[in-house]
Amino acid sequence: MSTNVPIRVVHTGVGPVGCRVINLLLERPDLELVGVVDADPQKIGHPLEEYVPDAKGKNLKIEGNTTACIKDHQAAAVTHTTVSYLPDCIDHLRELARAGVAMVSSTEELLYPWLRHPKWSQEIDELCKQHGSRLLGTGINPGFLMDLLPVLANPPAERVRAVRAERVVNAATRRGPLQKKVGAGITPEEFQARIATGKFGHVGYCESGALLAAKMGWKLDFLSETIEPVISQKSVKTDFVDLKPGQAAGIHQVVLGKMGGKEVINLDLKMYVGADDPHDAFTLDSDPPISWRCDHGVAGDPATAAIVVNSIDRLLAVTPGLKTVADLPASVKTVSFKGLDFVPYY
């Protein structure tokens, strides 16, 4: 990856996160955006700059056929920001596995698809190996803060017995769709009705727990997720909602993992309008215990777009197959320090 030839990348999915990914791809000298695909007939055929102003002058049109786009533009990698649930994109994933590319996706359930979709996972893995593809699901959450990061922080710890991670997001500082997505401003009854749809709240959270357990080497015997509303105690007005006390302000989701009856994983996520002290934090119960904390927290959308883009060269460096974020090296970058003015103390 230390050559000067940029990696040729096709992007699929021209939504809010996708547009951020495209912007980063356009900025990076080591990556070259060579094609863009979307499934929406309303977008196909339109110049990319209608959706991403920075694409002006790049002469890129949104295409409809992923395989053709990859082939026509000889892409080595694909970024994929389309849907959250695996059943909604399994055919597209099969197509990508056959295309001989490294695909980095923000599909939440793809973080650890062996949990809910073991047969599809095996099929995709085999297709990848057959066609020299690498498929990876990643993102900031799931994909980094509450699953990968505790694994990355684990090597200095002796005897890790349990992991606890915590994320508090003030949804008021996030885009409107997210505020709506967490149910800000609806009644507790409406909140329960949304839960019942099974398409509400933070997606891929059990996948975080499963990935964390698997990569710590813990054979869980119990894994659960709960969701409940955070009820607002105060009035909060944002550009998108006018929240009253007693209404739902957002979500509180908890994943628990147990091994031999003992809790070894506790992931606690609160995303709501008006949250105080937003932060990310995790603790390894080890000898000695290790806790890391990020005040204010890591912002979601830009971070997911950045992680997708920052995974491309690292994914190309591993063997073909259906991969997890734990399979990637920290960096494949190399530079020469020729001509370095080096002033060591010894």
Place this chain on the structure above:
Amino acid sequence: MSTNVPIRVVHTGVGPVGCRVINLLLERPDLELVGVVDADPQKIGHPLEEYVPDAKGKNLKIEGNTTACIKDHQAAAVTHTTVSYLPDCIDHLRELARAGVAMVSSTEELLYPWLRHPKWSQEIDELCKQHGSRLLGTGINPGFLMDLLPVLANPPAERVRAVRAERVVNAATRRGPLQKKVGAGITPEEFQARIATGKFGHVGYCESGALLAAKMGWKLDFLSETIEPVISQKSVKTDFVDLKPGQAAGIHQVVLGKMGGKEVINLDLKMYVGADDPHDAFTLDSDPPISWRCDHGVAGDPATAAIVVNSIDRLLAVTPGLKTVADLPASVKTVSFKGLDFVPYY
């Protein structure tokens, strides 16, 4: 690495960190300590349990010949905790590179040997590739807190322009040799005399800066390290030193890296007796900025021993050669969740 057969490990270097490594190797079901080597004729031939009580009943004697020990016990991996400077172990490293093993070392200069010893680095890399060996230098510092961790924390960040890392250690809470090593209780004049020996203070610190820069993809044009005493303002009595105001309490070392005249790396390390608010922290100057902090800090000796042991299976998973900590995957562990009691919310 998901087989049930433990990895056969030879350990070299029966010092304070080495004994901790041995203890961890004895504990771990996935690793099997099959041989122990030391260069000290006073130790060779003695039962390991004289130095590591937990080795009682393991029937392990300290041997003197690394190659013979690896061969006799069919070891796949070697842990190596002997010296800090590369020139003091280059012959041993050549021997290990020829032995067809995965060797994890705490030798500080081995973190990024291309900086000070490019010819040896190339020679060792070629020997490794020829003989199917993997050699890795790691540890908590250098090797994790002030170099690898900012690289690991980088993927969610857009446009990282600079990294600042900070480590404050209260040496009073550490073992006696470390308190002496940082110069606690000596006069400022003695401190300067020790600096002049070039064998004083924290070793491998420029290597931290070089690794961080290389793995961020930054071609530095300037890299420097400074060292100065922290002068005690108060009296502090530990089990090992009786510190008076005006004496050196410990060290303050700073590594600076610049690119195009701009500071992009600033590593600030203070290790002294009586330090308030010990902690580890780093900040990425990015969009948005990201800061992580570990209150109390990560303890050095146990962490280095743990990192060495926790790198073995991951090093075996990469291609042969002279490697850096940034080359390793986060985890190569896999578990089956067969029989998992799975209670998802959706």
